Amino acid sequence: MAMEQSYIMIKPDGVQRGLVGEIIKRFEQRGYALKGLKIMNVQRHLAEKHYEDLSSKPFFPALVDYIISGPVVAMVWEGKGVVATGRKMIGATNPLASEPGTIRGDFAIEVGRNVIHGSDSVESAQREIALWFPEGVTEWTQVAKPWIYE
Numbered sequence: 001m002a003m004e005q006s007y008i009m010i011k012p013d014g015v016q017r018g019l020v021g022e023i024i025k026r027f028e029q030r031g032y033a034l035k036g037l038k039i040m041n042v043q044r045h046l047a048e049k050h051y052e053d054l055s056s057k058p059f060f061p062a063l064v065d066y067i068i069s070g071p072v073v074a075m076v077w078e079g080k081g082v083v084a085t086g087r088k089m090i091g092a093t094n095p096l097a098s099e100p101g102t103i104r105g106d107f108a109i110e111v112g113r114n115v116i117h118g119s120d121s122v123e124s125a126q127r128e129i130a131l132w133f134p135e136g137v138t139e140w141t142q143v144a145k146p147w148i149y150e
């Protein structure tokens, strides 16, 4: 059975603020498996493609400028329900509405500096993983699985 995967990206503010380790820690300790990881500067066309559904929004140009303003950490996390649970761990889009205990609720204030992205559906995850990891991800077996899943 293929396990669900999500595309999780630490945005430039999260990298610059030193939140990479903290964010990885949360997904790792929850029990999810890291299948792809890289730090990269983002080409404008890649940021535009990633957010193409938002291209008609007034904030789209600022959003693209934000994503290309410094390196991002691109990740693929795998495990049961990782798309929906990842979104819960991340918190509401607007950090002022994010619950404490979520990543945005603990580390962000403004929607235009909300630290992290997570795929919003399994279909978006597949599209985003193909877009950000055209080279593919790393296959490995998480030997702790029987201690995480029954």
Ligand SMILES: Nc1ncnc2c1ncn2[C@@H]1O[C@H](COP(=O)(O)OP(=O)(O)OP(=O)(O)O)[C@@H](O)[C@H]1O
Binding pocket: 054, 059, 063, 092, 093, 111, 112, 113, 114, 116, 117, 118, 119, 120
């Ligand atoms: N009103 C807004 N003003 C400025 N930026 C916004 C606004 N709404 C959304 N954004 C930015 O666009 C991103 C994508 O918006 P979307 O509605 O897809 O939210 P999301 O799915 O929670 O975020 P993401 O896709 O980054 O995980 C947000 O994370 C935020 O950085």
